[in-house]
Amino acid sequence: MSIKVSTRQVDGVTILDLSGRITLGEGSVTLRDAIRDLVAKGDKNILLNLGDVSYIDSSGIGELVSAFTSVKNAGGELKLLNLTKKVQDLLQITKLYTVFDVRDDETHAVGSFTR
C-alpha cells in the first residue's frame, strides 16, 4: 500500500494525516506534491501526522527532510506528530530527531506554531 494524504485545518495550522508507506516512488512523490501545493498556496504552518505511517525507507526520510527544508525556506514551520516506534527509531539513527520538532499531542502541537 502506498501513502494516502488527507488535509485539514486547525487554528491556522494545516494538518496532513498520512497513512501507509512513504517509500521510493509513489509514496515519496505524493508527499512531495502535497507539500509543494501547500507551500505554493502560502500555507506556512504544517503539521505532518505520521501516526498511521507504517513504514518509511531512506527515500521517505529524504522526502521528510526536503519537506522540512522547503517549508522553512518559504518562511514557515513543519513539525511531525505521532511517530510510530519504527519511524522514531529511524529518526534517532539518522540524527534527524534533533532537526525536526516532534510532537505527540495534536492540541499542543497546533499551539506550538509561531503565528
Add this chain to the structure above:
Amino acid sequence: MTLASTLEAVDRVEHEAETFAARFGFDEDEVSNIAMAVREATVNAVIHGNAYNREKHVTASFEATDKDLVFRISDEGIGVNEDSLPDPLSPENILRGSGRGVFLMRAFMDEVHFRQLSPGTELTLIKRRASEQNAA
C-alpha cells in the same frame, strides 16, 4: 532471482527478504530492519547502479549458513566508490534529501561489503543469526 531494474523489483526483493529472514528466529523488528537493508541495497542497484535501465538486471540471492544470513544484491552499472559516499550524519549533509541508504544498511546489518564486478557492483549484507547473537 534476476529482475528488471524497476521499483516493482525493489518491492519484490524486499518481500522475499522479509519472508526469508522470518524463518530464522529474528523478532519482528529485526526482520523488518533486515528487509529494509535489503530494500536499500536493491534501490541502489536499480537507481544508482542500473539507472532504471530495463535492459540491465538486478540479481538477488539469499543464503543461510550456520552463523549468518547472507544477502547478495548486484547490478550491471558503472560501479561505485565506497569511499566517496558522504556521511549523512555530518552537519553539512544532515539536511540532504538523499544519501542515507548505505548508512541504514550498515545500521541494520552486521556487515556490508562492496565488490566491483565488470560491469557492476555486488553488495553483500550479512546478519548474524539470532542464536549467534545470543551466544555472543
